[in-house]
Amino acid sequence: MKYLRFVLDHLRKDLRLEWRGRDAINGMLFFALLVVAIFSLAFDPTGYPTTTRQISGGVLWVAILFSSVTALNQAWTREIRNQVLDAQRMAPSPASSLFLGKALANLIFVLCVEAILAPIFIIFYNLHPLGNAWLFLLVMPLGTWALVVNGTFFAALGLRARNRELLLPLLLFPVSLPAILAMVQAASGILTNDIDAIQINLWIKQLAAYDIIFTTLCILLFETILHAE
Amino acid sequence: MDQGTLTSQRTATIAAPAWLRATAILWFIATVIVLLIGFRQALFTAPPDGELGDVQRIFYYHLPFAVLGMVFPYVNLVASLAFLYLRNRNPLKALTADALALASAQVSVLYVTLMLLTGMLYARPVWGIWWTWDARLTTAFILWLLYVSYLLTRKLAAPDQIAPLSAVLAVFAAVDIPIVYMSIRWWRTQHPAPIFGGAEGSGLAPSIWPPTLWNVAGWLMWGIFILCFRFAVERRNQIADQEHALQAIEASLHDHQG
Numbered sequence: 001m002k003y004l005r006f007v008l009d010h011l012r013k014d015l016r017l018e019w020r021g022r023d024a025i026n027g028m029l030f031f032a033l034l035v036v037a038i039f040s041l042a043f044d045p046t047g048y049p050t051t052t053r054q055i056s057g058g059v060l061w062v063a064i065l066f067s068s069v070t071a072l073n074q075a076w077t078r079e080i081r082n083q084v085l086d087a088q089r090m091a092p093s094p095a096s097s098l099f100l101g102k103a104l105a106n107l108i109f110v111l112c113v114e115a116i117l118a119p120i121f122i123i124f125y126n127l128h129p130l131g132n133a134w135l136f137l138l139v140m141p142l143g144t145w146a147l148v149v150n151g152t153f154f155a156a157l158g159l160r161a162r163n164r165e166l167l168l169p170l171l172l173f174p175v176s177l178p179a180i181l182a183m184v185q186a187a188s189g190i191l192t193n194d195i196d197a198i199q200i201n202l203w204i205k206q207l208a209a210y211d212i213i214f215t216t217l218c219i220l221l222f223e224t225i226l227h228a229e
Numbered sequence: 230m231d232q233g234t235l236t237s238q239r240t241a242t243i244a245a246p247a248w249l250r251a252t253a254i255l256w257f258i259a260t261v262i263v264l265l266i267g268f269r270q271a272l273f274t275a276p277p278d279g280e281l282g283d284v285q286r287i288f289y290y291h292l293p294f295a296v297l298g299m300v301f302p303y304v305n306l307v308a309s310l311a312f313l314y315l316r317n318r319n320p321l322k323a324l325t326a327d328a329l330a331l332a333s334a335q336v337s338v339l340y341v342t343l344m345l346l347t348g349m350l351y352a353r354p355v356w357g358i359w360w361t362w363d364a365r366l367t368t369a370f371i372l373w374l375l376y377v378s379y380l381l382t383r384k385l386a387a388p389d390q391i392a393p394l395s396a397v398l399a400v401f402a403a404v405d406i407p408i409v410y411m412s413i414r415w416w417r418t419q420h421p422a423p424i425f426g427g428a429e430g431s432g433l434a435p436s437i438w439p440p441t442l443w444n445v446a447g448w449l450m451w452g453i454f455i456l457c458f459r460f461a462v463e464r465r466n467q468i469a470d471q472e473h474a475l476q477a478i479e480a481s482l483h484d485h486q487g
Binding site for chain 2: 150157158160161162163164166167170171174175177178181182185202206210213214217221224225228229
């Protein structure tokens, strides 16, 4: 329970900082909108509803993936200012609670962006989901967590690297590929209703398994990252 | 003992002992001989394939690269785990493990690259296209991406953090590979690609076995040779770095005495 309190403390601190500045959410939202706009140049979303349905799942996740990378890159930089991270290193609380708090905060930021983005996306791309749209309530958080948990971890890993803005996507994208595959397949499946419900469920289960495995791995290895010298 | 003799004694340990040098040369000669036998078997002795003709001979090179490209990443994983275990217990031994991890990652990337290239050369005449997003090809490509990103991390990370960070990344990559394999297999078997006709593993004819085995053995020996070579170079770099650090400390002590 003490551990949970540490996590909540870190989470509260990050939420408060974000509430005061709102840098991450505003930046991500605008970036995602730009990606949506650029994809509408690549194909005509209103003219071809079937094609739009088939590729919208992918476009949505690409927009979220790229925009969340911009925020994740900044996630740890506010800890560097005034040597806050050094203080965190010496703090008696377990290192993984710092990580979990940060990852949960990032999850909330990205989910906020998705909540605003989703209606805009539906309007701009003239989407009518043919499958069970309520499943998105499961797919979006699970997929976002898969991105955010690894992203927060790799952002901390590359914190002192040269070109750290470049390093994060180079590490995050290859490791996330199975999760991205599952997210895109599940989302397209719900939108087009082409594949049957059992398969969509299997993709969601796979996403959940990916989340569990990589969350465990991140929690186990975060201390090595924080004290890597 | 003055400073000069101390340094010369220590640098003497960098040079490889004579027996190791002799073993390396003998190993290299043996590797070349085995590869030559494999070459002769693959290109001249083995009969041309009934369906595919001479093109099928690429298989004798493609298969060893594919098999060994899956083996060397395990060396990398074991070395990385050893590094993480030894890091706080025995830092000097941990450095050795790190050198092995780097060497095996480089050899992995080399072999997977060769596997992809020979695979494309094989696919073009047989399937009619250079590349298809089939389960196995996609998995191999992602394997390649993961180990290239590993090497990039080693290049970009802060010098004192390279070893622990890359060891952690190696664990991530190793956990990711089976998941990639399962998910993509499951995904693509839903839509079997019609061009995927010439299954290579299905029932090897007896005439195919000798050239295959000679080539696997030869490329394995070659891989071990360059792995050890890269390992030795990396060890020398590490020892030279330690030497620099020691000399700097000695020099500063000298200044204080003087």
